[in-house]
Amino acid sequence: MTPYEALYGRRCRYLVGSVEVGEAAVIGPNSVLYAMEKVLLIRDRLMKTQSRQKSYADVRRRKLEFHVDDWVAYELELPTKLEAVHPIFHTSLLKKEVGGPASIVPLESVSMKNSISTEDVPVKILDRQVRRLRNKEFTSVNVLWGSQSVERVIWEAEAAMKANYPYLFPSDSTQA
Structure with missing residues (x-):
């Protein structure tokens, strides 16, 4: 065998x-x-x-050249306001930035919490839809969220949005 x-x-x-x-x-x-x-x-x-x-x-792929005693990570000198952010990152996290002075965010406009998170705020309701299942209806609203310079649009449950952000729904008579 x-x-x-x-x-x-x-x-x-x-x-x-x-x-x-x-x-x-x-x-x-x-x-x-x-x-x-x-x-x-x-x-x-x-x-x-x-x-x-x-x-x-x-x-x-980018051509990177390193010499003896070079470090493959960068350490940022951050202001004391951003001390909660870890100042060291690996070079593999670098991405090419094609932009100009308009893409620079002023430090004063960045608000950080201790948990290093920012808060998204709903700007306005863009659309409304009703999804019907066999015996249930689910109402969703298309919400424009804004956070500093980033904007995104997401479908959210209308009931949850009314409970958390009632100022987005000025009058319910127009929705009915």
């Missing part, structure tokens, strides 16, 4: 021909040529795939 057969409980099958272990077979020139063509085809496809993957990876 071969080690493969002992391990997997079946005989080993070869890619070229149907030769069993221990028996010899005459392989003609056509089958050898066929097998060589298949190997070349597989090798060619693997090279194309590898080249394609390398071209995708090279677009995102």
Whole structure:
């Protein structure tokens, strides 16, 4: 019994021909040529795939040079107002910034809590929809949320929004 057969409980099958272990077979020139063509085809496809993957990876890869005693992390000098933020980060977290002076947020406008979180505030209701199931109706509202310079739009349950932010719903008579 071969080690493969002992391990997997079946005989080993070869890619070229149907030769069993221990028996010899005459392989003609056509089958050898066929097998060589298949190997070349597989090798060619693997090279194309590898080249394609390398071209995708090279677009995102940046050339970084480090010397002896260089550190691969940066430490920021933050003002005392932002002392709750961890000042050290790894270079892999860096992303290319394409912007100008308009993308700089003044430090005075950033308000931090001890939990290092900011508060989103609903700005206005953009849309309203009613989803019907078999015997229930769920009303959702599309809310524009604003947090400093970031804005996002999310569907929220209308009942929860009315309970937490009643000033967004000035009169319910227009909604009915």
